[in-house]
Amino acid sequence: DGGITQSPKYLFRKEGQNVTLSCEQNLNHDAMYWYRQDPGQGLRLIYYSQIVNDFQKGDIAEGYSVSREKKESFPLTVTSAQKNPTAFYLCASSIGQGVAKNIQYFGAGTRLSVL
Amino acid sequence: GEDVEQSLFLSVREGDSSVINCTYTDSSSTYLYWYKQEPGAGLQLLTYIFSNMDMKQDQRLTVLLNKKDKHLSLRIADTQTGDSAIYFCAESIPGGKLIFGQGTELSVKP
Numbered sequence: 001d002g003g004i005t006q007s008p009k010y011l012f013r014k015e016g017q018n019v020t021l022s023c024e025q026n027l028n029h030d031a032m033y034w035y036r037q038d039p040g041q042g043l044r045l046i047y048y049s050q051i052v053n054d055f056q057k058g059d060i061a062e063g064y065s066v067s068r069e070k071k072e073s074f075p076l077t078v079t080s081a082q083k084n085p086t087a088f089y090l091c092a093s094s095i096g097q098g099v100a101k102n103i104q105y106f107g108a109g110t111r112l113s114v115l
Numbered sequence: 116g117e118d119v120e121q122s123l124f125l126s127v128r129e130g131d132s133s134v135i136n137c138t139y140t141d142s143s144s145t146y147l148y149w150y151k152q153e154p155g156a157g158l159q160l161l162t163y164i165f166s167n168m169d170m171k172q173d174q175r176l177t178v179l180l181n182k183k184d185k186h187l188s189l190r191i192a193d194t195q196t197g198d199s200a201i202y203f204c205a206e207s208i209p210g211g212k213l214i215f216g217q218g219t220e221l222s223v224k225p
Contacts, residue, residue, distance in 0.1 A: 031211055040123065040221075042203065042217040043158075050211065090157055094211065101146055101165075102211050106157035 002027050006091050006107035012115050013078065013085060021076045021110045023091035030096030032074035033104060036060060039042040047087075049074055050096060078112065086114050117141045117208050121216035128221030128224050131176075133191040135219045140185060144206040147180065149189045149211065152201045159182075161189070199223045 004025045013019045013063030023032065031050050035043040049068040061084025066073055074093075078085045088111050092104040118140045127133045139147065145166050150158040163185070164171045164178045171178045177190040191198055201218040208214055 004157075031214075040217060043215040045212065048212065087185075092158075096211065101163070102207060102213075103148070103160060103163065104161070104213055106150075108157045109155070 004091060004093055004105060004107035006089075008056060008110060011110055013111045013112060014115050016080045018077055018079050018094050019112070021078070021089055021090075021091075021112070023074045023076065023107060024072055025074075025093045025105075026072060027093055027105065028071070028072070029093035031094045031102070033092040033094075033111070034058075034066065034074070034076045035090045035092065036058070037109075043090065046076065050064075087112060087114055117206070117214045119204055119206055119214050119216035121202075121219045123217060124220050124222070126176055126222045126224065127194050129194060129196055131194055133194045133198070133221055133223075135189045135191075135202050135204075135221065137187040137189075137216055138185055139187065139204070139206040139214070141206055141208050141214070142182075143209060144183065146207045147178075147187050148205040148207075149176075149178065150203040150205065150215075152203065152218070154200075158203060194221075194223050196223045196225060 007022045011111045033048040034046040039045035047066040065077045090109050094102045094104045120138045148163040149161045152158050173184040175192045179188045195210045203210040
């Protein structure tokens with residue numbers, strides 16, 4: 001059953017703590033993306049990766065870090081430098097750059113709250 | 116820069132048609148997309164349209180594209196309570212990224 005799996009569904013962060021959100025896909029997609037969703041603000045791009053071992057900052061990368069060591073996996077770390085981390089985080093993947101119809105497919109999301 | 120605008124709310128009666136509107140700025144967009152998000156869930160692709168098309172119909176969904184005015188709309192015929200959700204318009208930009216609108220919350224009243 002192909003798709004994108006995000007875990008955990010809910011996550012709580014303590015003050016000063018780094019937390020990591022998992023995103024795994026078995027669609028054989030080259031490109032992966034992380035978005036942050038706040039009420040009434042739509043989706044904002046945090047980081048994206050077009051190929052393994054390479055990634056670029058999106059519009060709101062400060063306070064976040066990523067890695068892309070495997071094609072299937074694109075974990076997002078929310079660091080203590082991110083002062084307002086409470087949001088719904090969405091991971092997506094697509095076939096990749098160079099394909100005009102570059103449909104992005106989404107995971108079910110992780111809701112992060114601060115304790 | 117690139118921008119996509121949508122109205123935030125739409126309320127309709129069950130059985131009526133819903134029309135959700137979107138404007139975008141990047142004239143080089145090749146594809147435009149409509150996604151649906153139910154509460155607490157990810158985004159689900161509903162439909163998309165290639166930029167050289169004016170209209171696309173898919174069962175109850177009709178997408179209209181006015182490329183001159185950079186205006187995109189999604190019409191849902193015979194709207195049902197199960198259609199209540201947030202609908203996002205998105206445009207593709209060079210480099211493979213998508214720019215999303217703020218989302219339109221559709222409320223369907225029985």
